[in-house]
Amino acid sequence: MARGLFSVTRTTGAGATALALVLFLALGTLVAVALRAEGAGAFTVADLAALRFTLVQATLSAALSIALAIPVGRALARRSFPGRGVLVMLLGAPFILPVIVAVFGLISVFGRSGLVSQALLALGLEPISIYGFHGVVLAHVFFNLPLATRLVLQGWLAIPAERFRLAASLGFTARDIARQLERPMLREVLPGAFLVIFLLCLTSFAVALALGGGPRATTIELAIYQAFRLDFDLGKAALLALVQFALGAAVALIALRVALPPGFGAGLDRAVSRWDANTPMLRALDAALITLATLFLVLPMTMIAVDGLPALATLPASVFTATARSLGVALASVILTLALALPIAAWSVKSGSRLVEGVGTLTIAASPLVIGTGLFIILFPITDPFALALPVTALVNAVMSLPFALRALVPALGQVEADFGRLADGLGMTGTARLRHLWLPRLARPLGFTAGLSAALSMGDLGVIALFASPDAPTLPLQIYRLLSAYRMDDAAGAALILLVTSLALFWVFDKGGRVNADA
Amino acid sequence: MRTPIIAAGLVCMAGAASAQDTLTVYTYDSFVTEWGPGPVIEQRFQERCDCDLEFVSVGDGAEILSRLRLEGERTEADVVLGLDENLAEAARDTALFAKHGVESPQLDLPIEWQDDMFLPFDWGYFAFVYDKTRVETPPASFEELAESDLSVVIQDPRSSTPGLGLVLWVKAVYGDDAADYWERLNDQVVTVTKGWSEAYGMFLEGEADMVLSYTTSPAYHLIAEDDDTKAAAPFENGHYMQIEIAGKVASTDNPDLADMFLDFMLTDGFQGAIPTTNWMYPAKMPAEGLPEGFDTLHEPEKALVYLGSEAEAIRDDAIEEWRAVSSQ
Numbered sequence: 041m042a043r044g045l046f047s048v049t050r051t052t053g054a055g056a057t058a059l060a061l062v063l064f065l066a067l068g069t070l071v072a073v074a075l076r077a078e079g080a081g082a083f084t085v086a087d088l089a090a091l092r093f094t095l096v097q098a099t100l101s102a103a104l105s106i107a108l109a110i111p112v113g114r115a116l117a118r119r120s121f122p123g124r125g126v127l128v129m130l131l132g133a134p135f136i137l138p139v140i141v142a143v144f145g146l147i148s149v150f151g152r153s154g155l156v157s158q159a160l161l162a163l164g165l166e167p168i169s170i171y172g173f174h175g176v177v178l179a180h181v182f183f184n185l186p187l188a189t190r191l192v193l194q195g196w197l198a199i200p201a202e203r204f205r206l207a208a209s210l211g212f213t214a215r216d217i218a219r220q221l222e223r224p225m226l227r228e229v230l231p232g233a234f235l236v237i238f239l240l241c242l243t244s245f246a247v248a249l250a251l252g253g254g255p256r257a258t259t260i261e262l263a264i265y266q267a268f269r270l271d272f273d274l275g276k277a278a279l280l281a282l283v284q285f286a287l288g289a290a291v292a293l294i295a296l297r298v299a300l301p302p303g304f305g306a307g308l309d310r311a312v313s314r315w316d317a318n319t320p321m322l323r324a325l326d327a328a329l330i331t332l333a334t335l336f337l338v339l340p341m342t343m344i345a346v347d348g349l350p351a352l353a354t355l356p357a358s359v360f361t362a363t364a365r366s367l368g369v370a371l372a373s374v375i376l377t378l379a380l381a382l383p384i385a386a387w388s389v390k391s392g393s394r395l396v397e398g399v400g401t402l403t404i405a406a407s408p409l410v411i412g413t414g415l416f417i418i419l420f421p422i423t424d425p426f427a428l429a430l431p432v433t434a435l436v437n438a439v440m441s442l443p444f445a446l447r448a449l450v451p452a453l454g455q456v457e458a459d460f461g462r463l464a465d466g467l468g469m470t471g472t473a474r475l476r477h478l479w480l481p482r483l484a485r486p487l488g489f490t491a492g493l494s495a496a497l498s499m500g501d502l503g504v505i506a507l508f509a510s511p512d513a514p515t516l517p518l519q520i521y522r523l524l525s526a527y528r529m530d531d532a533a534g535a536a537l538i539l540l541v542t543s544l545a546l547f548w549v550f551d552k553g554g555r556v557n558a559d560a
Numbered sequence: 561m562r563t564p565i566i567a568a569g570l571v572c573m574a575g576a577a578s579a580q581d582t583l584t585v586y587t588y589d590s591f592v593t594e595w596g597p598g599p600v601i602e603q604r605f606q607e608r609c610d611c612d613l614e615f616v617s618v619g620d621g622a623e624i625l626s627r628l629r630l631e632g633e634r635t636e637a638d639v640v641l642g643l644d645e646n647l648a649e650a651a652r653d654t655a656l657f658a659k660h661g662v663e664s665p666q667l668d669l670p671i672e673w674q675d676d677m678f679l680p681f682d683w684g685y686f687a688f689v690y691d692k693t694r695v696e697t698p699p700a701s702f703e704e705l706a707e708s709d710l711s712v713v714i715q716d717p718r719s720s721t722p723g724l725g726l727v728l729w730v731k732a733v734y735g736d737d738a739a740d741y742w743e744r745l746n747d748q749v750v751t752v753t754k755g756w757s758e759a760y761g762m763f764l765e766g767e768a769d770m771v772l773s774y775t776t777s778p779a780y781h782l783i784a785e786d787d788d789t790k791a792a793a794p795f796e797n798g799h800y801m802q803i804e805i806a807g808k809v810a811s812t813d814n815p816d817l818a819d820m821f822l823d824f825m826l827t828d829g830f831q832g833a834i835p836t837t838n839w840m841y842p843a844k845m846p847a848e849g850l851p852e853g854f855d856t857l858h859e860p861e862k863a864l865v866y867l868g869s870e871a872e873a874i875r876d877d878a879i880e881e882w883r884a885v886s887s888q
Contacts, residue, residue, distance in 0.1 A: 084880060089887035152767050169767065171751045254716065254752025255887035270622070270718035272629040424634045511618045511627075525758045526589070 050471055055387025058380045059399055065439050066402045069414020070285055076417050077278030086255055087276075090263040091283065097173065097259070098241035101180035102234050105188040108181070109233075110226065112333045113192030115326035118314040127334060128193070131186040134337070136493065136547050137540070138500025139183075139246040140517045144524060144536040145340025146170065146179055146251075148347055155339070175251035176259075180244065184237040186337060191236075195229035196222070201313065208315040217316050235295040242287055243407045246502040250521060260284045264409045268507060274417060281410040292405035341540075348537025351530040359519060359535045363542065366499055366516040369434045370546060373498035374491045376438035381445035381490060382479075388446070389453045397450050401443040408436050412504035429508035433515070437498035445490040452486040453479065488554015492547035499543045516542075582612040583817045586624050586637040588721075589757050590838075592617045595784075597830075597837040604829045611817055620755030621721030621804075625651055632656070633811045638818045641681065641806035641825075644721045645865065646728055648678050648805060649872035658810040660822055667826070668845040669803065670863060678805040681825050682840035684774040685799035685860050686725045687792035688712065695769055698793035702733055705770075705793075706744040713750050713759045713768040717879045720755050721802065724879070726772050728871060729800035731878045732864045738878065742885040752886065775799065775858050780839045783853045791858075798862030804840065 083091075116128065134142065149155050150170045157167030170178065199221055207217050245261040252258055258266070260280055267277040317326070381400075388396040415432055419425040425432070456479060464470075464478050480487070502517035509518055516539050523532035592598035592615045602613045618627045621642045628635055633656065643651055651657060659676045667673055673680055688705065690698050699705040705712070715723030734741045750768045753759040763771035770793070781787040806825060808818045824830055832846035835854060842850075866874070 085884035086880070086887040089884075093887075152765060169750070171767075254749070255883050256752075258887065266718065269630070270626050270716070272626050424631075426631065511616050525754065526761065 051383070051386045051390050054383035055390075055396065058383040059387070059396065062380065062384070062400055062403065062439055062442060065411055065415075065436070066406045069411045069418065070281070072414040072417045073278040073281045073410060076274050077282055083279070086258075087263060087280065089255070090258045090260055090280075093173070093257060094242060094259045094261075094287070097176050097180070097257075098238050098244075101177050101184060101241040102237040104177065104181050105184040105237050106192075106230055106234055108185055108333075109188030109192045111329050112185070113189045113196060114222070115329045116189070116193050117196035118317045119323075119326050119330070121330075127330070128190070130334075130337065131190050134183050134186050136496040136500070136543060137183075137341075138502070138517055138543055139179075140250065140502050140520045140524070141344060141500065141536045141540045141543075142182060142340060143179060143247060143250045144520065144532055145344045146175075146182060147524075148343035148533075149340050150175075150178060155343070171251055172257050176244070176247055176257055179247045179251055180237075180241045182336070182340070184240060185333070188233050188237060189333070191229060191233040192226070195225045199225055204314060204316075212316060214316045214322065231298045232295065235291060235298060239288065239291050239295065239405065242291060243284070245407075245409060245506075246517075246521075249502070249506070250524060260287070261407055261409050264407075264413060265506060268413060268416075274413075277413050278417070281407070281413050284407045284410055285405075288405035288407060344533065344536050344540055347529070347533035348535075348540075351534030352537065355531060355534045355538075358514075359516070359531065359538065362514050362516040362519040362535075363538055365430065365513065366539075367542065369430055369437070369515060370495045370499040372431070372434035373437040373441070374495045374550070376435055377441050377445050377494040378487065378491065380438060380442055381449055382475075384442075385446060385449040385453050386479075388450050389457055397446050400446045403439050404443040406440075408440055408501075408503035409507065411436050411439070412507045416507065425508060426510050429505065429510060429513065430515075432508055433501070433505045434498065436504045437501050438494060440501075441490075441494035441497050444493055448486040448490050448493075449483065452483055456482045485554045488551050491554070492550030495546040495550055496543045499546055500539060580610065580612050581814055581817055582614055583609070583638050583814055583821060584614050584616060584636050585639045585641050585821070586616050586618050586627065586635075587640075588621045588624060588642040589617045589619060589755055591615065591642060595837065597833050600833045600837060601830055604833075605821065605824055608824070608829075609817065609820055611814075613821070620715065620719050620723075620757070622647060622717070622724055623719045623755075625654075626719075628656055628809075629654055635809060635811065637809050638812040638814050639806060639808055639821055642721075643678070643805050643807070644725070645680075645801075645803040645805065645867060646724050646871040646875065647721070648675060649869045650875070651807065652677055653872075656810055657807045658812070658815070660808060661819065662822065662826075665826060667843055669843060670801070671803075671865065671867070673803070675805075678807045679822055679825065680803045680805050680843040681830070682834045682838055682843050683801060683803045684776050684840040685801055685863065686722060686729055686772060687775040687777075687795070687799055687858070688770040689763070689773040689777045689790055689792050690770045692789045692791055698770075698791070700794065701796045702730065702741065702745075706741065706748070708748075710748060710769040711750045712745075712748055712770045712772070713762050714752055714772045715756055715759050716752050716754055717882060720753075720759075721804075722756050722759075722772055722774075723752070724875070725800050725802050727878045727882050728866055728874070729864060730882075731874060732800060732866070733797045739881045739885055742882055746885055746888070749886070774802075774840065775860065776835075776839050776841065776854070779835075779851075779853050779857055782856065783836060783851060794858045794860065798864045799860035801863050801865040803843075803865075 116124070147154060147170055150168065151157065152167055152169055160167055203221055207221065212220070243261055244259055245265065248257065248259040248262045249265070252262060260283060264277050264280045264284065267273045267280060384396060384400045416425050419428065460478055460482070464474055469478060500517055502521060505515050505518055509515070514522065516535065520532055520535045520539060523535060590596050598615045602615065605613050618624050621644060624640055624642055625647055628637065628640060657677050660679050662679060665679060667680060669680060669683055695710065699708050699710065714726055717723040717727040730741055731738045751762070753762065756773070759771050760773060762768060775792040778790045778792055781790040806822065808815070808822060812818050826844045828846040831842040831844050832848060834840055834842045835851050
């Protein structure tokens with residue numbers, strides 16, 4: 041295929057530049073950290089405890105999410121009821137839900153003065169507390185049960201309906217079907233799902249920060265933050281950062297060897313006819329499971345609206361300036377994400393190299409706090425890192441949403457080039473012209489989705505900003521964390537509602553925008 | 561002590577642009593809340609300085625020092641207010657502070673204060689505070705506390721000066737057996753908060769039976785809320801003292817204004833506000849004396865304190881000792 045030399049070099053150049061920046065942020069910062077870690081003292085007992093806590097909570101969170109996802113996924117797979125489509129869609133929502141908002145919702149339901157505790161008090165029982173190990177695990181299950189359920193549900197729906205029909209005609213009982221059809225499927229799906237969730241919980245920062253409750257419930261990420269912000273021990277922070285990176289890389293490598301379930305599947309909207317599960321008891325069981333899972337998901341979100349609405353009128357002005365600040369960060373992050381993702385996707389498609397996309401996806405195992413620590417060490421001798429808090433946050437957010445962006449863009453761009461590439465070559469359409477007249481219009485949909493996703497993720501992020509923020513310039517998630525820890529629950533509720541609505545609206549506007557253009 | 565009314569502690573920035581000089585003072589959360597000393601002190605100082613006094617809250621006391629180390633000489637801070645005697649040596653070691661230049665300051669502290677870099681602005685005794693309606697017989701010593709099944713909420717010594725005070729208090733009482741004591745208390749610690757505000761808030765919400773605070777804390781409830789149900793448990797081991805201090809940042813571009821503020825700090829305009837806004841004893845007794853209600857407070861017979869470089873010598877080890885046990 042003859043392509044203009046000019047276009048190839050330009051694509052390669054832009055792609056290589058973007059990739060170099062990603063490599064620098066993912067690995068370059070690690071080098072800065074490693075050089076700094078040399079003088080650090082040994083791991084203390086408390087650091088070991090943080091390591092143990094990180095591993096134990098991640099294992100338990102992933103195991104619980106999966107264990108609960110199996111019956112819920114099965115119930116969703118074999119029942120059809122009004123609202124099923126909405127519920128399945130809702131299972132995708134926690135992914136773009138700001139962590140601190142969810143934490144607030146969980147406190148309103150499971151906290152000391154939350155719904156569950158009130159019910160227990162009414163029954164004459166002791167109220168429950170959400171702080172500590174079980175609170176961290178609860179929040180992780182809240183985030184990951186929907187993801188696990190979606191993955192398991194995909195597995196179920198991938199079993200051809202004919203098999204179930206055949207099984208029915210052979211007189212299989214529910215137990216036979218489980219043995220012949222379901223368990224083999226689960227054996228394939230579950231290891232990958234477990235590892236993905238384990239990896240997500242491994243780098244958990246905001247949940248541990250808000251619900252951890254002291255040294256007993258400290259993750260490595262949180263320990264990095266504490267070494268940095270409280271002890272000003274950059275050597276210790278760097279040492280912990282290396283441990284965190286090694287953990288993430290190890291799990292990611294194992295995950296690559298295990299077949300990963302596809303992230304975005306289609307065709308989840310129909311239930312398979314299941315003659316074996318038509319007994320009243322199984323029907324009642326599935327109904328109960330679906331109801332409980334829905335309540336677990338929806339109740340905390342509802343509480344944010346219930347608590348937040350009355351507080352909106354009296355919110356302090358600082359919440360609105362924080363909102364404006366976060367919106368700026370989110371929009372900057374969208375631009376940066378696209379500016380990184382498009383050249384990398386283009387290079388990946390043109391070179392046909394899986395490696396290019398692979399390197400771009402590297403940050404999925406990276407920790408924002410490690411990147412943040414590294415950037416701080418690099419920036420400090422040159423300039424005031426705190427003055428750069430917001431740009432750094434936008435950049436780190438962009439790099440963190442890059443894996444998802446590439447996942448959406450690379451296949452789509454590959455398709456566009458396969459369909460129209462020769463025509464464009466024939467017309468001599470290269471460089472900017474190709475970008476404007478071919479790629480952008482044809483990629484409107486995945487671009488809109490990518491922009492929406494990175495905007496929502498950045499809007500709700502509470503990670504690297506916690507390291508860099510000036511006391512008087514917090515983003516909205518950081519401001520909510522401060523209100524929460526100051527027990528200003530009313531204001532926190534109002535602010536959480538604003539963050540929830542803004543994040544969802546950002547996603548919706550960009551995603552919808554992409555669709556409108558595509559249809560025009 | 562700090563005002564128990566909790567707030568996020570964000571300073572409302574006066575947006576008015578003027579040619580006035582701005583004096584930036586780093587302090588802790590509860591100092592700048594609506595009910596804390598911040599607003600009234602800001603108003604009174606601005607009346608005499610023709611300047612803009614800006615309090616910036618950076619978390620709890622110990623976080624102020626971490627923040628300053630992170631920022632180094634680039635810091636915007638002119639004055640730092642809210643460290644305590646346990647951090648004075650560490651703060652001195654940063655070489656970021658300048659001498660205050662006040663010769664033999666007139667103070668009313670129970671101990672002699674000799675420090676050419678930091679000046680005290682108030683003081684108090686740490687104590688476990690409880691609700692009389694929920695706890696009938698409070699513990700009278702650390703031993704009784706560990707033997708009881710009362711739940712407590714304490715602060716992280718790495719971010720909070722009361723948290724650090726408690727670690728040193730236990731060290732002063734138990735010495736080499738401190739780790740053993742922490743082990744026995746561990747089960748009763750509901751949670752370790754980052755700052756005093758969070759911990760006191762949790763206690764008021766009923767999340768714990770007792771909270772580490774000050775012997776002066778009940779005065780707030782008595783005077784401001786007309787509520788006499790809160791009390792500090794007297795410990796026969798003695799009570800650790802806190803002396804809260806302020807210092808001038810060496811890199812300040814407003815050294816005269818900073819000096820003026822430190823002078824003002826020991827006058828009645830500042831000291832008179834301390835008892836009923838920060839709920840601590842004033843470092844220099846104001847002309848009007850202590851407000852009614854302070855006479856009902858427990859006055860420890862035995863005061864414990866590490867002075868000079870003593871605290872610094874044991875601080876890191878004492879914290880690591882606590883952290884090792886508390887992380888189990």
